[in-house]
Amino acid sequence: PLDVETLGQSTWNLLHTMAAYYPKNPTPTEQKSMQDFMQLFASFYPCSHCSQDFRDELAKNPPQTENQNAFSRWMCERHNKVNEKLGKPLFDCSKVDERWRNGWQA
């Protein structure tokens, strides 16, 4: 059976890491590719009620792909929407690079 929790953890790991290493100065083609990737991701995410909600969320808040900073923050905000829905604590999005790219600073 589909393990929605383990799949979710692994998927957020990939999505936040992709955002953390997204270009600082993406070309228009890279920006379009990432927008397409997110739409396709949302079409095929194996948890069907998750993917339905995520498609609605993408329609309301399209991916902000202008640079790494904007895209990482956008991803963090989308994850917080899911956290909110599930009654989980919200993540401080000013710390997203520390968590997913640079490592926690002492």
Ligand code: FAD
């Ligand atoms: P996760 O939420 O998986 O988070 C993993 C780690 O990410 C955390 O330990 C934390 O360090 C970090 N983190 C937490 N919040 C943020 C943030 N906002 N920004 C950056 N980093 C953060 N589950 C359902 O039951 N119903 C759903 O509808 C649903 N929809 C989902 C939609 C998508 C697109 C994805 C990828 C997952 C979805 N899930 C859903 C799974 C759910 O989000 C969790 O992954 C799962 O419940 C496990 O939660 P967790 O508490 O272990 O941590």
